[in-house]
């Protein structure tokens with residue numbers, strides 16, 4: 001069964017908020033495991049991994065350096081180089097923070113890789129997001145695939161004219177230099193032609209509109225979304241109270 | 246203008262930029278409900294500009310400077326080319342006037358994921374309720390042969406399928422006026438028939454249909470009126486019979502396409518020297534395909550089990566497009582390939598230089614298997630003209646476009662010479678500095694052709710090279726193809742223009758059911 005996109009958005013969002021607010025290592029680890037499991041189940045794990053690595057590796061490394069090496073409250077010293085001291089307290093704090101952050105990021109990533117963008121756009125417009133804003137939203141959400149397909153076309157055109165691109169990420173990155181300028185100009189042109197078509201087909205009009213795509217929204221999902229949002233709010237409130245005392 | 250007019254225009258002048266020479270001058274026309282009008286003109290005569298202006302896609306003011314008037318169902322707007330001119334509301338205009346742009350992909354909203362939603366997009370914005378929308382989508386899909394494609398992403402359609410979708414998007418809202426810019430381009434015979442059959446009910450319902458074309462298609466013979474646009478102004482107008490009777494009224498650039506579907510000879514053929522009979526047996530084939538099979542994998546369905554649960558009806562297996570294509574091509578040989586829309590012709594051509602790789606079977610160029618070689622290397626021997634010029638062109642000027650990659654391969658002076666020669670071959674010497682995207686469609690096609698010709702490949706693979714070309718463009722293309730073949734290149738050309746294919750090719754093949762067979 002497929003969830004309403006707003007329900008999965010609420011679930012991912014509140015999970016991220018709650019793990020961040022709770023700052024409790026076992027919870028963070030459980031969320032990480034659950035996110036990985038969900039991604040594997042949905043078959044998005046292999047696409048998700050590089051994106052997760054790109055975001056999380058640098059962040060976690062900097063956390064480790066920051067807290068692992070410079071943690072003033074640290075007592076148990078494991079090693080010392082000048083001003084930098086590796087303390088076990090510092091390390092465990094860094095690990096906690098990294099787990100917390102990874103949990104939040106993974107929850108959101110699992111959502112963004114599994115959501116059907118057309119469903120999300122339709123759901124938002126059913127909730128009354130209309131006109132220019134709907135377009136900006138829809139085109140932002142579809143921007144990445146649009147850019148990739150344009151880039152792919154330009155690359156094919158160049159290869160068909162003798163640009164040799166070897167396999168592998170490095171070779172592609174090197175060739176990207178030749179594709180960047182055409183990509184920008186083609187996106188600008190696209191935007192201009194698209195504006196004419198969208199205007200003429202009534203996308204900017206303000207009257208009532210309907211949606212062809214049906215995104216079923218079951219009553220219990222609406223309840224669930226409210227519960228999730230309340231839980232997130234409660235977690236934040238609890239955290240603030242705790243910090244206050 | 247008579248009261249019966251649904252759409253009318255009195256254009257004294259229209260220019261894109263303040264101080265440019267006008268693109269349109271003294272064009273006065275009006276369309277009555279239930280009539281079919283053809284506006285004929287050679288390439289560059291201003292048809293597309295006129296069509297976009299009439300359809301509200303080129304709003305005077307932001308789009309350019311219009312002096313004159315436009316009127317829609319009794320309301321007339323006067324334009325002086327000044328700042329306080331009235332503004333067209335494209336949404337309201339578009340509800341009355343449907344438009345099929347020359348580049349079919351330009352009508353796509355690009356924010357809808359499947360063909361059915363793209364068809365419904367205009368209805369959604371007008372607030373049509375869902376049952377009515379579903380019925381309209383179903384009806385339009387049946388009329389245009391889109392039934393089996395409703396769940397596909399618009400980006401994965403073939404050229405002809407995309408044209409059908411664009412026509413569907415325009416007619417689904419039942420506009421009072423329907424303007425179509427070169428709607429026959431890229432359509433197979435069935436598509437042309439469907440379009441013709443579509444017109445009957447539209448006209449009976451009172452729609453005014455306007456077709457802009459540079460070719461006299463069979464369908465247009467049934468029009469109430471032909472108007473001739475040449476050099477941005479109306480030069481003649483009358484019934485088809487009147488205009489056909491006095492040939493002087495139709496400019497030479499206007500083609501008489503597909504009127505006689507079988508075995509016409511083009512007049513310019515006689516001017517060219519007969520092709521030397523090439524020693525096919527003596528030499529080895531330049532290009533060989535052995536039992537090539539290929540199917541597109543459905544990316545969206547891959548790894549997304551959840552979709553199946555919601556009843557997305559897209560099948561899981563790859564869609565088999567080629568099922569065992571065999572071909573041997575000798576130097577100097579010209580082979581034409583035809584076949585219905587979506588048969589896999591473009592897919593087949595993309596295999597020749599390795600842009601697509603067969604799932605089984607081999608492609609050999611100069612006797613060597615290309616499966617391990619990068620596309621860029623194979624491209625030295627195989628030049629591919631894409632079906633859509635916009636897929637081929639990416640540079641800022643025509644000259645840079647042709648020259649891309651030549652410097653690296655041949656060095657500066659040779660590259661410059663080849664660029665000049667190729668541009669001259671396609672009649673674009675005067676447009677070196679033009680921006681490719683701003684050239685009219687026919688010149689874009691010729692420019693794309695020049696980028697292929699400049700490399701003098703051993704194999705020319707041309708995907709619908711005749712589309713968008715007027716008579717003059719066609720003779721340039723024809724000469725280029727014959728000269729290349731005479732110089733020893735092998736040519737594969739995909740086209741729906743069977744008469745042209747017969748006139749130029751040594752062999753005529755058809756691709757249907759995933760296999761090539763003699764026609």
Ligand SMILES: Nc1ncnc2c1ncn2[C@@H]1O[C@H](COP(=O)(O)OP(=O)(O)OP(=O)(O)O)[C@@H](O)[C@H]1O
Nearest residue numbers: 401402403404405406541586587588589590591592
């Ligand atoms: N990227 C893609 N993904 C999935 N299916 C595709 C893709 N590109 C093309 N197809 C499908 O493969 C089939 C063959 O397409 P192709 O473009 O080769 O047809 P064609 O013979 O060139 O048609 P036309 O005469 O309309 O140009 C069509 O059904 C098309 O919809």
Ligand SMILES: [Mg+2]
Nearest residue numbers: 403404591632
């Ligand atoms: Mg094609």
